[in-house]
Amino acid sequence: MTDDEGRELYSELLDLLRRQGLAWIAEQIEDEVSIGRPDKKEVNEVDPLVGRFRGIESREAQVGPHKRQRKRTSEFPATVDFSPEERVRIALGALRSGTVVPLLIARALVDFAQREVGNSRLVFVRPLEGVEPEVVVDDQLVSPRVDASQKLEASLERLSKL
Amino acid sequence: MPDNRQQMVNEVAVALGSVVAPSLTSKSAASDLFEAFVFSIVIGAARTEGAQVAYETVRGTSPSQFIFRTSPGYIYSTEQDYTHAILSFAGTPELEVHVGVRFSGRSRVLHECDVAVVDRAEAITCRINRVPPRHTHVWLVFECKFYTTSLPLGLGRSFMGLDVDFSQKHHRCYFVANTSSDSLQRFLAHHKRNWECGVEPGRVIAVDRLRNEIQNWVKNYIAIA
Numbered sequence: 001m002t003d004d005e006g007r008e009l010y011s012e013l014l015d016l017l018r019r020q021g022l023a024w025i026a027e028q029i030e031d032e033v034s035i036g037r038p039d040k041k042e043v044n045e046v047d048p049l050v051g052r053f054r055g056i057e058s059r060e061a062q063v064g065p066h067k068r069q070r071k072r073t074s075e076f077p078a079t080v081d082f083s084p085e086e087r088v089r090i091a092l093g094a095l096r097s098g099t100v101v102p103l104l105i106a107r108a109l110v111d112f113a114q115r116e117v118g119n120s121r122l123v124f125v126r127p128l129e130g131v132e133p134e135v136v137v138d139d140q141l142v143s144p145r146v147d148a149s150q151k152l153e154a155s156l157e158r159l160s161k162l
Numbered sequence: 163m164p165d166n167r168q169q170m171v172n173e174v175a176v177a178l179g180s181v182v183a184p185s186l187t188s189k190s191a192a193s194d195l196f197e198a199f200v201f202s203i204v205i206g207a208a209r210t211e212g213a214q215v216a217y218e219t220v221r222g223t224s225p226s227q228f229i230f231r232t233s234p235g236y237i238y239s240t241e242q243d244y245t246h247a248i249l250s251f252a253g254t255p256e257l258e259v260h261v262g263v264r265f266s267g268r269s270r271v272l273h274e275c276d277v278a279v280v281d282r283a284e285a286i287t288c289r290i291n292r293v294p295p296r297h298t299h300v301w302l303v304f305e306c307k308f309y310t311t312s313l314p315l316g317l318g319r320s321f322m323g324l325d326v327d328f329s330q331k332h333h334r335c336y337f338v339a340n341t342s343s344d345s346l347q348r349f350l351a352h353h354k355r356n357w358e359c360g361v362e363p364g365r366v367i368a369v370d371r372l373r374n375e376i377q378n379w380v381k382n383y384i385a386i387a
Contacts, residue, residue: 009167013174016171020175020178020179021182022182028311029311031311031314032311032312090311093310093311094311097309097340097341098192099182100181101340101362102186102187102191102195102196103181104364105192105195105198105362105363106195107363108199108363109195109198109199113227113228116215117225117228117245119228121227122227122228123227123228123229123230124229124230124231124232125231125232126232126233127241127242127244128242129241134194135194135195135232141185142186144180145180145181148177149177151177151180152177152181155170155173155177156174159167162167
Protein backbone atom coordinates (compact mmCIF):
# COMPACT_ATOMS: atom_id res chain seq x y z
CA MET A 1 0.00 0.00 0.00
CA THR A 2 1.45 3.36 -0.97
CA ASP A 3 1.14 6.34 1.35
CA ASP A 4 -1.45 7.92 -0.93
CA GLU A 5 -3.50 4.71 -0.98
CA GLY A 6 -3.24 4.51 2.80
CA ARG A 7 -4.45 8.08 3.22
CA GLU A 8 -7.35 7.42 0.86
CA LEU A 9 -8.37 4.21 2.62
CA TYR A 10 -8.11 5.83 6.06
CA SER A 11 -10.35 8.66 4.98
CA GLU A 12 -12.81 6.21 3.40
CA LEU A 13 -13.02 4.16 6.63
CA LEU A 14 -13.70 7.24 8.75
CA ASP A 15 -16.41 8.38 6.34
CA LEU A 16 -17.95 4.92 6.49
CA LEU A 17 -18.06 4.99 10.29
CA ARG A 18 -19.76 8.40 10.28
CA ARG A 19 -22.31 7.28 7.68
CA GLN A 20 -23.18 4.28 9.90
CA GLY A 21 -23.80 6.48 12.95
CA LEU A 22 -20.52 5.45 14.55
CA ALA A 23 -18.93 8.90 14.69
CA TRP A 24 -17.69 8.20 18.23
CA ILE A 25 -15.38 5.51 16.85
CA ALA A 26 -14.10 7.89 14.17
CA GLU A 27 -13.42 10.47 16.90
CA GLN A 28 -11.43 8.01 19.01
CA ILE A 29 -9.40 7.05 15.93
CA GLU A 30 -8.66 10.70 15.14
CA ASP A 31 -7.70 11.33 18.77
CA GLU A 32 -5.18 8.52 18.74
CA VAL A 33 -3.77 9.51 15.36
CA SER A 34 -3.38 13.13 16.46
CA ILE A 35 -1.39 12.12 19.55
CA GLY A 36 1.05 10.02 17.52
CA ARG A 37 3.09 6.96 18.33
CA PRO A 38 5.19 7.03 21.53
CA ASP A 39 8.87 6.90 20.70
CA LYS A 40 12.28 7.68 22.18
CA LYS A 41 14.75 10.27 21.03
CA GLU A 42 18.45 10.78 21.81
CA VAL A 43 19.10 14.46 22.40
CA ASN A 44 22.09 16.62 23.32
CA GLU A 45 21.45 18.20 26.68
CA VAL A 46 22.00 21.88 27.18
CA ASP A 47 24.83 22.70 29.57
CA PRO A 48 23.12 24.02 32.71
CA LEU A 49 26.00 26.46 33.30
CA VAL A 50 26.22 28.25 30.01
CA GLY A 51 22.92 27.39 28.37
CA ARG A 52 24.66 26.15 25.26
CA PHE A 53 25.08 22.70 23.78
CA ARG A 54 28.01 20.83 25.28
CA GLY A 55 30.88 20.31 22.95
CA ILE A 56 30.63 23.64 21.22
CA GLU A 57 34.19 24.80 20.57
CA SER A 58 33.62 28.36 21.76
CA ARG A 59 32.55 27.14 25.19
CA GLU A 60 36.03 27.44 26.73
CA ALA A 61 36.27 30.98 25.57
CA GLN A 62 33.02 31.78 27.33
CA VAL A 63 33.43 29.94 30.64
CA GLY A 64 37.22 29.78 31.02
CA PRO A 65 39.87 27.11 30.48
CA HIS A 66 38.71 24.49 32.98
CA LYS A 67 38.19 20.80 32.17
CA ARG A 68 36.47 20.02 28.90
CA GLN A 69 33.31 18.07 29.62
CA ARG A 70 32.14 15.18 27.50
CA LYS A 71 29.16 15.74 25.26
CA ARG A 72 26.14 14.42 27.20
CA THR A 73 23.20 12.88 25.41
CA SER A 74 20.05 11.53 27.03
CA GLU A 75 17.05 9.56 25.91
CA PHE A 76 13.82 11.55 25.98
CA PRO A 77 10.27 10.23 25.48
CA ALA A 78 8.90 11.58 22.23
CA THR A 79 6.16 10.94 19.69
CA VAL A 80 6.25 10.44 15.94
CA ASP A 81 3.43 10.72 13.44
CA PHE A 82 1.76 7.49 12.44
CA SER A 83 2.38 6.48 8.84
CA PRO A 84 -0.67 6.26 6.56
CA GLU A 85 -0.49 2.46 6.80
CA GLU A 86 -0.40 2.58 10.60
CA ARG A 87 -3.42 4.89 10.54
CA VAL A 88 -5.32 2.36 8.46
CA ARG A 89 -4.45 -0.37 11.00
CA ILE A 90 -5.66 1.82 13.87
CA ALA A 91 -8.92 2.49 12.02
CA LEU A 92 -9.51 -1.19 11.23
CA GLY A 93 -8.76 -2.22 14.82
CA ALA A 94 -11.09 0.45 16.18
CA LEU A 95 -13.83 -0.55 13.76
CA ARG A 96 -13.65 -4.10 15.06
CA SER A 97 -13.46 -3.02 18.72
CA GLY A 98 -16.47 -0.73 18.39
CA THR A 99 -18.75 -3.07 16.47
CA VAL A 100 -17.75 -6.72 16.83
CA VAL A 101 -16.55 -6.66 20.45
CA PRO A 102 -19.77 -5.20 21.95
CA LEU A 103 -21.64 -8.01 20.21
CA LEU A 104 -19.28 -10.65 21.60
CA ILE A 105 -19.76 -9.15 25.06
CA ALA A 106 -23.53 -9.08 24.57
CA ARG A 107 -23.43 -12.73 23.51
CA ALA A 108 -21.48 -13.64 26.65
CA LEU A 109 -23.93 -11.66 28.81
CA VAL A 110 -27.01 -13.24 27.27
CA ASP A 111 -25.59 -16.69 28.04
CA PHE A 112 -24.61 -15.55 31.55
CA ALA A 113 -28.09 -14.13 32.26
CA GLN A 114 -29.80 -17.28 31.00
CA ARG A 115 -27.58 -19.42 33.22
CA GLU A 116 -27.86 -17.24 36.33
CA VAL A 117 -31.47 -16.05 36.42
CA GLY A 118 -33.11 -18.16 33.72
CA ASN A 119 -33.82 -15.16 31.50
CA SER A 120 -31.50 -14.11 28.68
CA ARG A 121 -32.80 -10.54 28.70
CA LEU A 122 -30.66 -7.81 30.28
CA VAL A 123 -31.86 -4.26 30.77
CA PHE A 124 -29.73 -1.15 31.25
CA VAL A 125 -31.55 1.89 32.54
CA ARG A 126 -30.76 5.27 34.08
CA PRO A 127 -31.41 5.65 37.83
CA LEU A 128 -34.48 7.83 37.31
CA GLU A 129 -38.10 6.98 37.88
CA GLY A 130 -40.26 6.31 34.84
CA VAL A 131 -37.50 6.41 32.19
CA GLU A 132 -37.41 3.81 29.46
CA PRO A 133 -34.44 1.39 29.34
CA GLU A 134 -31.61 2.70 27.17
CA VAL A 135 -30.29 -0.72 26.28
CA VAL A 136 -32.14 -4.02 26.14
CA VAL A 137 -30.07 -7.05 25.22
CA ASP A 138 -31.58 -10.42 24.42
CA ASP A 139 -30.87 -13.44 22.28
CA GLN A 140 -33.14 -12.25 19.47
CA LEU A 141 -31.14 -9.05 19.10
CA VAL A 142 -27.71 -10.57 19.55
CA SER A 143 -27.64 -13.92 17.74
CA PRO A 144 -28.21 -12.77 14.13
CA ARG A 145 -25.75 -9.93 14.57
CA VAL A 146 -23.05 -12.14 16.03
CA ASP A 147 -23.35 -14.33 12.93
CA ALA A 148 -23.10 -11.26 10.68
CA SER A 149 -20.12 -9.99 12.67
CA GLN A 150 -18.08 -13.00 11.56
CA LYS A 151 -18.47 -11.81 7.98
CA LEU A 152 -17.43 -8.32 9.02
CA GLU A 153 -14.35 -9.66 10.81
CA ALA A 154 -13.38 -11.60 7.69
CA SER A 155 -13.76 -8.47 5.53
CA LEU A 156 -11.67 -6.41 7.95
CA GLU A 157 -9.02 -9.11 7.96
CA ARG A 158 -8.80 -9.06 4.16
CA LEU A 159 -8.58 -5.29 4.13
CA SER A 160 -5.78 -5.32 6.69
CA LYS A 161 -3.69 -7.55 4.44
CA LEU A 162 -3.69 -5.18 1.51
CA MET B 163 -8.69 3.85 -5.09
CA PRO B 164 -8.02 0.52 -6.86
CA ASP B 165 -11.13 -1.49 -7.67
CA ASN B 166 -10.37 -4.44 -5.37
CA ARG B 167 -9.82 -2.15 -2.39
CA GLN B 168 -13.00 -0.25 -3.14
CA GLN B 169 -14.80 -3.57 -3.36
CA MET B 170 -13.46 -4.60 0.05
CA VAL B 171 -14.54 -1.30 1.59
CA ASN B 172 -17.99 -1.86 0.11
CA GLU B 173 -18.04 -5.36 1.64
CA VAL B 174 -17.20 -3.88 5.05
CA ALA B 175 -19.99 -1.31 4.59
CA VAL B 176 -22.54 -4.03 3.76
CA ALA B 177 -21.41 -6.24 6.66
CA LEU B 178 -21.52 -3.26 9.05
CA GLY B 179 -25.14 -2.65 8.10
CA SER B 180 -26.11 -6.10 9.39
CA VAL B 181 -24.01 -5.83 12.53
CA VAL B 182 -24.71 -2.36 13.87
CA ALA B 183 -27.53 -2.15 16.38
CA PRO B 184 -27.57 1.42 17.74
CA SER B 185 -28.67 0.10 21.12
CA LEU B 186 -25.52 -2.05 21.33
CA THR B 187 -22.90 -0.16 19.42
CA SER B 188 -23.26 3.36 20.79
CA LYS B 189 -20.39 4.50 22.96
CA SER B 190 -22.41 4.44 26.18
CA ALA B 191 -24.04 1.08 25.40
CA ALA B 192 -20.66 -0.53 24.78
CA SER B 193 -19.42 0.80 28.12
CA ASP B 194 -22.53 -0.47 29.92
CA LEU B 195 -22.09 -3.92 28.40
CA PHE B 196 -18.44 -3.96 29.36
CA GLU B 197 -19.22 -3.19 33.02
CA ALA B 198 -21.78 -6.01 33.09
CA PHE B 199 -19.17 -8.29 31.52
CA VAL B 200 -16.72 -7.50 34.33
CA PHE B 201 -19.56 -8.15 36.83
CA SER B 202 -19.98 -11.60 35.25
CA ILE B 203 -16.23 -12.27 35.59
CA VAL B 204 -16.38 -11.38 39.30
CA ILE B 205 -19.31 -13.77 39.79
CA GLY B 206 -17.51 -16.56 37.92
CA ALA B 207 -14.32 -16.08 39.98
CA ALA B 208 -16.23 -16.09 43.28
CA ARG B 209 -18.13 -19.23 42.32
CA THR B 210 -14.87 -20.99 41.41
CA GLU B 211 -13.67 -20.21 44.94
CA GLY B 212 -16.77 -21.82 46.40
CA ALA B 213 -19.23 -18.94 46.67
CA GLN B 214 -22.95 -19.57 46.79
CA VAL B 215 -24.35 -16.94 44.44
CA ALA B 216 -27.82 -15.45 44.69
CA TYR B 217 -29.36 -12.39 43.09
CA GLU B 218 -31.55 -9.75 44.64
CA THR B 219 -33.21 -6.51 43.60
CA VAL B 220 -32.84 -3.28 45.50
CA ARG B 221 -36.25 -4.05 47.06
CA GLY B 222 -35.01 -7.40 48.33
CA THR B 223 -36.94 -9.55 45.88
CA SER B 224 -35.62 -12.23 43.54
CA PRO B 225 -35.06 -10.74 40.06
CA SER B 226 -36.73 -12.16 36.96
CA GLN B 227 -34.11 -10.46 34.76
CA PHE B 228 -30.89 -8.50 35.18
CA ILE B 229 -31.38 -4.75 35.43
CA PHE B 230 -28.22 -2.63 35.57
CA ARG B 231 -27.51 1.10 35.76
CA THR B 232 -26.40 3.05 32.67
CA SER B 233 -24.98 5.81 34.85
CA PRO B 234 -23.75 5.67 38.42
CA GLY B 235 -26.39 5.87 41.12
CA TYR B 236 -26.93 5.18 44.78
CA ILE B 237 -27.03 1.72 46.26
CA TYR B 238 -30.36 2.60 47.92
CA SER B 239 -31.99 4.03 44.79
CA THR B 240 -35.39 2.39 44.18
CA GLU B 241 -36.30 4.28 40.99
CA GLN B 242 -35.51 1.08 39.10
CA ASP B 243 -35.41 -2.51 40.26
CA TYR B 244 -31.64 -2.86 39.97
CA THR B 245 -30.02 -6.24 40.44
CA HIS B 246 -27.04 -7.10 42.63
CA ALA B 247 -25.42 -10.42 43.49
CA ILE B 248 -25.01 -11.87 46.98
CA LEU B 249 -21.88 -13.96 47.57
CA SER B 250 -21.87 -16.38 50.49
CA PHE B 251 -18.77 -18.25 51.62
CA ALA B 252 -19.01 -20.69 54.50
CA GLY B 253 -18.12 -19.01 57.80
CA THR B 254 -17.51 -15.52 56.41
CA PRO B 255 -19.68 -12.40 56.24
CA GLU B 256 -21.67 -12.17 53.02
CA LEU B 257 -20.69 -9.83 50.21
CA GLU B 258 -22.66 -8.06 47.50
CA VAL B 259 -21.55 -7.26 43.94
CA HIS B 260 -22.96 -4.08 42.39
CA VAL B 261 -22.73 -2.29 39.06
CA GLY B 262 -22.53 1.51 38.92
CA VAL B 263 -22.86 2.64 42.53
CA ARG B 264 -21.29 5.52 44.43
CA PHE B 265 -19.27 5.05 47.60
CA SER B 266 -17.43 7.45 49.90
CA GLY B 267 -13.65 7.46 49.82
CA ARG B 268 -11.07 8.15 52.52
CA SER B 269 -11.55 11.85 51.85
CA ARG B 270 -15.32 11.36 52.31
CA VAL B 271 -15.80 12.43 48.71
CA LEU B 272 -18.27 10.31 46.73
CA HIS B 273 -16.73 8.23 43.94
CA GLU B 274 -18.42 6.49 41.05
CA CYS B 275 -17.62 2.85 40.92
CA ASP B 276 -18.28 0.71 37.84
CA VAL B 277 -18.27 -2.64 39.64
CA ALA B 278 -17.89 -3.03 43.41
CA VAL B 279 -17.78 -5.81 45.98
CA VAL B 280 -19.22 -4.54 49.26
CA ASP B 281 -19.92 -6.02 52.72
CA ARG B 282 -23.54 -7.13 52.64
CA ALA B 283 -24.18 -5.78 56.13
CA GLU B 284 -22.92 -2.37 54.99
CA ALA B 285 -25.04 -2.54 51.83
CA ILE B 286 -28.18 -3.34 53.82
CA THR B 287 -27.40 -0.55 56.30
CA CYS B 288 -26.97 1.85 53.37
CA ARG B 289 -30.27 0.80 51.75
CA ILE B 290 -32.19 1.23 55.00
CA ASN B 291 -30.61 4.59 55.84
CA ARG B 292 -30.24 5.88 52.27
CA VAL B 293 -26.50 6.57 52.51
CA PRO B 294 -23.60 5.47 50.28
CA PRO B 295 -21.23 2.69 51.41
CA ARG B 296 -18.02 3.71 53.16
CA HIS B 297 -14.70 2.78 51.54
CA THR B 298 -13.75 0.67 54.57
CA HIS B 299 -16.56 -1.75 53.63
CA VAL B 300 -15.91 -1.77 49.89
CA TRP B 301 -13.49 -4.60 49.23
CA LEU B 302 -13.05 -4.49 45.49
CA VAL B 303 -13.50 -1.66 43.02
CA PHE B 304 -13.28 -2.08 39.26
CA GLU B 305 -12.83 0.93 37.02
CA CYS B 306 -13.99 -0.32 33.61
CA LYS B 307 -13.08 1.39 30.35
CA PHE B 308 -14.33 0.44 26.92
CA TYR B 309 -12.34 2.00 24.10
CA THR B 310 -11.86 1.32 20.41
CA THR B 311 -8.30 2.65 20.28
CA SER B 312 -5.32 2.97 22.62
CA LEU B 313 -6.31 4.21 26.06
CA PRO B 314 -5.54 7.87 26.76
CA LEU B 315 -3.10 8.39 29.63
CA GLY B 316 -5.62 10.62 31.41
CA LEU B 317 -7.66 7.53 32.28
CA GLY B 318 -4.71 6.22 34.26
CA ARG B 319 -4.28 9.51 36.07
CA SER B 320 -7.92 9.63 37.15
CA PHE B 321 -7.76 5.97 38.18
CA MET B 322 -4.79 6.80 40.41
CA GLY B 323 -6.93 9.40 42.18
CA LEU B 324 -9.66 6.85 42.80
CA ASP B 325 -7.17 4.23 43.98
CA VAL B 326 -5.46 6.63 46.39
CA ASP B 327 -8.78 7.59 47.95
CA PHE B 328 -9.82 3.96 48.32
CA SER B 329 -6.81 1.75 48.93
CA GLN B 330 -6.19 0.04 52.21
CA LYS B 331 -4.91 -3.31 53.36
CA HIS B 332 -6.73 -6.28 51.77
CA HIS B 333 -8.86 -3.98 49.59
CA ARG B 334 -8.16 -3.77 45.87
CA CYS B 335 -8.87 -1.29 43.10
CA TYR B 336 -8.55 -2.57 39.52
CA PHE B 337 -8.33 -0.76 36.22
CA VAL B 338 -9.93 -3.01 33.58
CA ALA B 339 -10.11 -2.15 29.88
CA ASN B 340 -10.85 -3.90 26.61
CA THR B 341 -7.97 -2.25 24.76
CA SER B 342 -4.53 -1.25 25.96
CA SER B 343 -1.85 1.40 25.67
CA ASP B 344 1.88 1.14 26.24
CA SER B 345 2.00 4.50 28.01
CA LEU B 346 -0.90 3.78 30.32
CA GLN B 347 0.33 0.29 31.17
CA ARG B 348 3.80 1.64 31.90
CA PHE B 349 2.27 4.38 34.07
CA LEU B 350 0.10 1.98 36.10
CA ALA B 351 2.84 -0.63 36.43
CA HIS B 352 5.35 2.03 37.53
CA HIS B 353 2.97 3.15 40.26
CA LYS B 354 2.25 -0.46 41.26
CA ARG B 355 -1.48 -0.33 40.50
CA ASN B 356 -3.72 -3.27 39.68
CA TRP B 357 -4.71 -3.34 36.03
CA GLU B 358 -5.77 -5.68 33.26
CA CYS B 359 -6.05 -4.60 29.63
CA GLY B 360 -7.37 -6.39 26.55
CA VAL B 361 -10.28 -7.95 28.43
CA GLU B 362 -12.92 -9.18 25.99
CA PRO B 363 -14.67 -12.52 25.36
CA GLY B 364 -12.31 -14.92 23.65
CA ARG B 365 -9.13 -13.28 24.93
CA VAL B 366 -8.51 -16.10 27.30
CA ILE B 367 -5.22 -14.96 28.80
CA ALA B 368 -6.43 -11.50 29.85
CA VAL B 369 -9.80 -12.75 31.11
CA ASP B 370 -8.23 -15.63 33.02
CA ARG B 371 -5.60 -13.37 34.54
CA LEU B 372 -8.31 -11.02 35.83
CA ARG B 373 -10.38 -13.95 37.08
CA ASN B 374 -7.32 -15.37 38.85
CA GLU B 375 -6.61 -12.01 40.50
CA ILE B 376 -10.15 -11.98 41.86
CA GLN B 377 -9.91 -15.61 42.95
CA ASN B 378 -6.70 -14.83 44.78
CA TRP B 379 -8.37 -11.94 46.57
CA VAL B 380 -11.33 -14.20 47.51
CA LYS B 381 -8.91 -16.76 48.94
CA ASN B 382 -7.40 -14.09 51.19
CA TYR B 383 -10.81 -12.68 52.12
CA ILE B 384 -11.95 -16.11 53.29
CA ALA B 385 -8.74 -16.45 55.31
CA ILE B 386 -9.01 -13.10 57.09
CA ALA B 387 -12.76 -12.55 57.39
